[in-house]
Amino acid sequence: MIEFELSDGQKNMKKMINGLAAGLMRKWARWADDNEHKRVDEWVNFMWGALRGMGGGMGSLERKPKPAAEGEKKAKKVGSQNMQLAVMVEELSWGDGGLYLAMPFPGLGGAAVMAAGTPEQKERFLKRFTEGKPKWAAMAITEPGAGSDTAAISTTAVREGDHWVLNGEKIFVTAGKSAMDDSEGFVVVWATVDKSAGRAGIKSFIVEHGTPGMKVTKVEHKLGIRASDTAAIVFEDCKIPLDNILGDPEVKKGFRDVMATFDATRPMVAASAIGVARAALEEVQKQFQAAGLPVRYGAASNNLTAREKDLMMMEAQLKASRLLTWRASWMADAGIHNNMEASAAKAKTGRAVTWLTQKAVELLGPLGYSKKMLLEKWMRDAKINDIFEGTGQINTLIVARRLLDYTRAELK
């Protein structure tokens, strides 16, 4: 039955997080942006406590869609993890896009372990999120010479006796410093065991905090999401145990498994973008209302003022983005393969949110430009969503290949 009502549980959770976001997150938002690379302890400690109360957030990592066989869709019971997460992430990001990413949380690294790890690895690496001091996990893929073309990475993993030895440089690692220097976290590193084998040679390896030969060399100064540390990590003859290769080494399709986690995480990136954009939209609505400017829903679109039309299109674009994102999340919950829909949601949302937040600053003139309001920050924060976890162009490419039923060779 087609419907759009959140469950009572989801509504309550949204309300609760909204309260948290409005209070704690907005309180620190400007300070965290001005003090790039300084941790907001009140935020980190509060969320760590909340996370441990939720069992370390493991449940939320079990999101990999299990494709259902034809005709089986109806028989399956539809879960709600992904929808739940989409609502939560939107609300947290509405609070602050940077602080949301700076949460001590298994994150993308944890999601990879959940998706591809052996039971022993899940225990070894994820249990830490249920106890002790705040921890972070990170995912290191991008290199100076390899961004969108992940298959071109050249960080190597060579087997030497009872170790893997990693050599290479990773950049743009979200929470890289938090995970590796500031907590007992870990990073999942994509490396190649055989460059000549291309994709097939790429595996994931888990590197613990404090491992000799691993060094966080830099934290970036960014346009936005400054509360989140973005690190460069160098591996120089970095030795890790043999059983730190993610998953069962006998299993050949490691690359695809980890790529599949993106089907689950891309809608969440879109959800985050939607939260930031919603904050911007609401600010503009609030300012217009305070100034007594009418917004005449129901008037002929040709008769709307430019302001009204812009505002309404912002609202409509946000709704469209959210619906596409919910669709992808729902499909994951229903066990329906959602590779195309996840990428479509992210591509569309990335673009819509960039436009919306930039338009919001424009609409509020000098006020929008001033740091007296958080609006200019939200514009800067929103931009990342069209870039990380697959740029808008890459996600559009994925959608196009699916729709055209084309391989990489047919559509570059």
Place this chain on the structure above:
Amino acid sequence: MVSFMPSDDQKMIQDMARDFAVNELRPKAHDCDENDAVPEPVLQAGWELGMVNAVLPAECGGAGMERSAVTGALMCEELAWGDLSIALALLAPALFAYPVMEFGTDGQKKKYLPRFCEPKFLRATAALCEPAFDFDLSALKTRADRKGAGYLLNGHKCLVPLGQSSEFYMVYAALDGKPGYENVAGFIVDKGAAGLKTIEREKNMGLKALETAELKLENLELPAENRLGGDQGCDFKRSASLSRAALAAMAAGVGRASFEYARQYAKDRVAFGEPIAHRQAIAFMLAEMSWEADAIRLLSWEAAWELDQKKPDAFKEAYLAKLYAEQSVMWITDCGVQILGGHGYIREHPVELWLRNGRGFAVLEGTATV
């Protein structure tokens, strides 16, 4: 619980509409547009499938099915995918019947609804649009002034579907010329009423197969019992919203049609030694056309669902859904022509028809209903 899965019943209606569109509408679309006509047998076939009267109450002879804007949206999208002109012709009678069903007095329901359950396709319609560039539902220029116990109507309507051949019309006018949705009233006007003039059939850029007409109302006198809902009137905001949700759903259908056709063309057409779909410029356009059509659909679904649930935001949702749909479908159908290049400009391919029809969404109001 949020869900994007149609129920079994919804799926059944959707499948029925899709089969009809594939077998009856799409094959005829080109000729209908060239000949400015919808064949009678198609209208009759749609009628017999219950597209209009399935939701009419059993006591009038209808199937008494629960009326759902969401189910209607599913049906509207499929029919519009087949052909927008024929879809609007098939559903035009609902423009009269549904407001009567929802807001009519007992007398009005008894008098008119059984007619819609007769075996033959009944030509009836609503008159809403007016021929002015600043036409606005919330500020109608057609006015209904009180005269004694009845009303006096004056004004000018256009884009009235089946406007020349209809037996009766639901004419919307502003009470005493006052603006605002709350001042809009519906009036039942019979063909041949004194003061009603149907002007020549219109010629439009698109929707050529759909017979539309201008109406002139000159001191048209009506008794009180011809006002929809009597003294209570009607909830015009709701009617307008149902229409907007339906039009948005239809825009999704037209957008999807354009995307699918352009996709196939791009895979077949070779230039510089490869299918043009191998080029990012084309492939990216297709990807965006696809998710835009999906976005239009989902917005229409959410608006329709809010209308079914009688949510307080339904009016705004439906308005925004249509606002988005009319802009997006114009872009999609323009891309459809662009991808076919020179061939897209020729009437042998349907993309130019979909572009002409696509532009119509920004102009149409109250010409469809779920």
